[in-house]
Amino acid sequence: MEEVARLRILVLGGDGYLGWPTALHLSRRGHDVGVVDNFVRRQYDHEMGVDSLVPIRQLQHRVRTWEDVSGLRMETYIGDLTDAAFVERTLERFEPEAIVHFAEQRSAPYSMIDRSHAVYTQTNNVVGTLNLLYAIAERDRSIHLVKLGTMGEYGTPNIDIEEGFLEITHKGRTDVLPYPKQPGSFYHLSKVHDSHNIQFACRIWGLRATDLNQGIVYGQETGETVLHPDLATRFDYDGIFGTVLNRFCVQAVVGHPLTVYGKGGQTRGMLDIRDTLACVELALTNPAAEGEFRVFNQFTESFSVSQMAALVADTYPGTVRIEHVEDPRVEKEEHYYRAAHTKLLDLGLVPHLLEAPTIQSLVAVVDRHRDRVDFDAIRPSVQWRKTTSALRAAVGTNAL
Amino acid sequence: MEEVARLRILVLGGDGYLGWPTALHLSRRGHDVGVVDNFVRRQYDHEMGVDSLVPIRQLQHRVRTWEDVSGLRMETYIGDLTDAAFVERTLERFEPEAIVHFAEQRSAPYSMIDRSHAVYTQTNNVVGTLNLLYAIAERDRSIHLVKLGTMGEYGTPNIDIEEGFLEITHKGRTDVLPYPKQPGSFYHLSKVHDSHNIQFACRIWGLRATDLNQGIVYGQETGETVLHPDLATRFDYDGIFGTVLNRFCVQAVVGHPLTVYGKGGQTRGMLDIRDTLACVELALTNPAAEGEFRVFNQFTESFSVSQMAALVADTYPGTVRIEHVEDPRVEKEEHYYRAAHTKLLDLGLVPHLLEAPTIQSLVAVVDRHRDRVDFDAIRPSVQWRKTTSALRAAVGTNAL
Numbered sequence: 113m114e115e116v117a118r119l120r121i122l123v124l125g126g127d128g129y130l131g132w133p134t135a136l137h138l139s140r141r142g143h144d145v146g147v148v149d150n151f152v153r154r155q156y157d158h159e160m161g162v163d164s165l166v167p168i169r170q171l172q173h174r175v176r177t178w179e180d181v182s183g184l185r186m187e188t189y190i191g192d193l194t195d196a197a198f199v200e201r202t203l204e205r206f207e208p209e210a211i212v213h214f215a216e217q218r219s220a221p222y223s224m225i226d227r228s229h230a231v232y233t234q235t236n237n238v239v240g241t242l243n244l245l246y247a248i249a250e251r252d253r254s255i256h257l258v259k260l261g262t263m264g265e266y267g268t269p270n271i272d273i274e275e276g277f278l279e280i281t282h283k284g285r286t287d288v289l290p291y292p293k294q295p296g297s298f299y300h301l302s303k304v305h306d307s308h309n310i311q312f313a314c315r316i317w318g319l320r321a322t323d324l325n326q327g328i329v330y331g332q333e334t335g336e337t338v339l340h341p342d343l344a345t346r347f348d349y350d351g352i353f354g355t356v357l358n359r360f361c362v363q364a365v366v367g368h369p370l371t372v373y374g375k376g377g378q379t380r381g382m383l384d385i386r387d388t389l390a391c392v393e394l395a396l397t398n399p400a401a402e403g404e405f406r407v408f409n410q411f412t413e414s415f416s417v418s419q420m421a422a423l424v425a426d427t428y429p430g431t432v433r434i435e436h437v438e439d440p441r442v443e444k445e446e447h448y449y450r451a452a453h454t455k456l457l458d459l460g461l462v463p464h465l466l467e468a469p470t471i472q473s474l475v476a477v478v479d480r481h482r483d484r485v486d487f488d489a490i491r492p493s494v495q496w497r498k499t500t501s502a503l504r505a506a507v508g509t510n511a512l
Numbered sequence: 513m514e515e516v517a518r519l520r521i522l523v524l525g526g527d528g529y530l531g532w533p534t535a536l537h538l539s540r541r542g543h544d545v546g547v548v549d550n551f552v553r554r555q556y557d558h559e560m561g562v563d564s565l566v567p568i569r570q571l572q573h574r575v576r577t578w579e580d581v582s583g584l585r586m587e588t589y590i591g592d593l594t595d596a597a598f599v600e601r602t603l604e605r606f607e608p609e610a611i612v613h614f615a616e617q618r619s620a621p622y623s624m625i626d627r628s629h630a631v632y633t634q635t636n637n638v639v640g641t642l643n644l645l646y647a648i649a650e651r652d653r654s655i656h657l658v659k660l661g662t663m664g665e666y667g668t669p670n671i672d673i674e675e676g677f678l679e680i681t682h683k684g685r686t687d688v689l690p691y692p693k694q695p696g697s698f699y700h701l702s703k704v705h706d707s708h709n710i711q712f713a714c715r716i717w718g719l720r721a722t723d724l725n726q727g728i729v730y731g732q733e734t735g736e737t738v739l740h741p742d743l744a745t746r747f748d749y750d751g752i753f754g755t756v757l758n759r760f761c762v763q764a765v766v767g768h769p770l771t772v773y774g775k776g777g778q779t780r781g782m783l784d785i786r787d788t789l790a791c792v793e794l795a796l797t798n799p800a801a802e803g804e805f806r807v808f809n810q811f812t813e814s815f816s817v818s819q820m821a822a823l824v825a826d827t828y829p830g831t832v833r834i835e836h837v838e839d840p841r842v843e844k845e846e847h848y849y850r851a852a853h854t855k856l857l858d859l860g861l862v863p864h865l866l867e868a869p870t871i872q873s874l875v876a877v878v879d880r881h882r883d884r885v886d887f888d889a890i891r892p893s894v895q896w897r898k899t900t901s902a903l904r905a906a907v908g909t910n911a912l
Contacts, residue, residue: 196627227596227646231639238638238705239631242698246627249899270687271680278692280671280680285848287670292678292689293708298642301712305638305705308693312701316842316896442716448685496716499649 267294276407327411676807727811
């Protein structure tokens with residue numbers, strides 16, 4: 113293993129889809145890792161009556177398995193970031209040098225179910241992050257906060273998207289200002305609120321923070337999760353938490369048409385799960401300066417939804433049908449999209465690009481667990497134009 | 513009285529400094545007015561151990577007095593916007609055509625006292641507004657929301673501030689995007705969060721909203737409040753809720769130096785309380801279109817803090833000393849400031865400018881109540897650079 117600076121890193125949301133493999137990766141790379149989670153992501157599954165396609169073990173079991181496999185220990189802290197005393201206590205006990213913050217409600221459709229889910233999402237995300245900012249400012253202002261944001265904070269402007277800031281010349285004067293945001297759900301809005309709050313905390317308290325505006329992640333296996341089945345991370349394909357490429361692979365395997373929302377011209381930045389881990393580590397080992405709020409656009413390639421569907425259809429050995437369904441969201445179905453993403457490349461990121469082998473490995477994951485696919489969970493159920501969308505009925509959930 | 517469209521208007525926060533005179537003004541102008549409040553503004557006074565310089569009566573008494581004086585009735589709804597059922601019930605009962613939303617925690621220093629006040633401010637303001645947006649979307653999407661924002665949402669960029677949006681040309685392409693925001697407190701941030709949420713609600717649900725980015729208001733008397741002493745509105749001069757010009761007038765009258773924070777080059781948009789009422793009515797009678805989110809910069813003149821101090825010193829008949837104290841905020845003490853404010857003028861606003869007679873009338877108000885001045889309440893107590901600022905001690909509050 114190459115020499116890296118050994119850091120004490122707290123991974124918030126370390127039981128989740130990306131938090132868990134990030135914790136493993138950082139541990140394997142020689143860092144001291146603490147994992148924080150309140151398991152609310154698992155509770156959403158119960159609420160929605162859905163489940164990860166790949167079975168996942170409880171955190172305590174995962175951590176023991178990791179120790180058996182690698183000989184490396186990770187401390188766990190079970191609690192909720194909206195509980196300020198818990199946040200303060202955790203920082204006091206673990207004494208992190210850096211914090212990776214994945215611990216937010218991260219589904220746009222979930223935030224759009226109804227009023228209470230919108231309020232929950234914004235309160236949970238904003239208050240958890242505020243508590244964290246205060247705890248850092250009170251305990252140790254040198255702690256580097258690496259916060260997961262989203263490319264969705266920018267929306268789809270008709271100009272190039274830059275990394276967090278934009279130099280604007282207006283009426284003969286010039287300034288570098290925060291990039292204007294046009295988020296597309298109450299979830300995406302919560303991330304914009306966070307970004308503004310974090311930037312302000314850096315300004316007034318001299319905190320150091322990196323806001324990773326991440327694209328849509330695909331993939332399920334990393335260099336560490338494949339070491340033992342009990343180290344597996346989630347694989348979501350349902351209409352609420354599933355990301356689009358994972359969903360298309362499930363649909364291909366089970367012979368369901370790939371459901372493209374609307375025209376399919378919606379273009380987004382994407383990245384491989386392994387690149388998420390690499391990006392987070394690059395941000396950690398090249399920290400922001402004192403008082404600096406910096407933004408990295410964390411994705412490697414852009415695809416339209418139609419391009420992704422075509423890619424899966426072309427790669428999958430069997431017959432795949434593509435079906436356009438009414439777009440449940442309010443979004444531009446065709447638009448200009450060009451977003452800068454050079455800062456992480458400059459730090460040394462070597463991307464895994466989305467090509468046939470990646471699709472094939474995703475399809476192989478789905479194939480191994482195809483008996484667990486719940487057809488009924490795939491269709492979009494949340495309508496942006498409505499203020500209340502019904503969740504799955506208690507009756508009829510065994511549609512498979 | 514000239515002919516105006518008669519509207520059913522709900523004034524949220526209608527017991528506050530601006531909400532109450534706005535309700536009176538709209539009532540006198542022939543509109544059907546309902547007043548909503550939870551009296552939390554009065555509770556802040558108890559928490560801080562401060563009080564309005566001008567005594568104010570309870571809402572129920574004020575409303576009865578208004579009926580005695582004018583023959584006009586106003587309905588009252590007592591409750592909290594963070595209580596979604598209350599919001600829904602109130603809209604159902606009153607059936608407003610327009611809603612003026614003043615019902616937020618509106619003090620920057622209050623939001624910066626400590627973690628819990630920051631979290632309270634953002635939760636209270638954001639959740640209250642989210643509940644309102646959902647209630648409007650569910651009940652009647654044609655209701656026009658007139659929301660009080662603040663010029664402080666913009667911060668102090670080195671380019672001209674426009675009204676909510678900015679045409680940006682970047683790498684050969686052009687778009688009109690939300691004006692980039694650099695708010696200067698957790699309170700100002702809450703207003704930015706609101707603006708983003710409201711704009712999104714207009715986009716997905718076709719709501720109509722006007723965001724009034726208001727400057728700092730001065731003055732205490734309006735055409736209606738002067739009709740009877742029991743109709744008076746608040747006059748705040750304390751370090752937490754007092755606005756700067758009101759505070760300077762109090763300091764002049766009691767022989768205290770005018771306390772300028774830092775260099776005093778901080779420049780802000782200002783307006784007379786009577787212009788607030790006129791602006792709100794202009795927004796109401798010229799509503800936003802379906803799906804439109806528009807922003808008006810609601811101020812009439814810009815002054816630096818030093819200019820305001822000089823104006824008071826020059827106008828006041830006695831001797832006035834100006835004292836520069838350390839700036840408790842993190843802000844630029846000298847900066848470029850030029851902000852557009854033509855949209856309300858275009859609708860017909862005729863501003864009351866800040867000249868000697870206005871200062872003299874403010875000084876007269878203070879003079880009538882000078883025996884109520886609490887010296888100890890004037891000094892700034894909240895430090896932006898700290899995460900916790902002590903409130904007034906229980907002992908020693910009777911410093912006068």
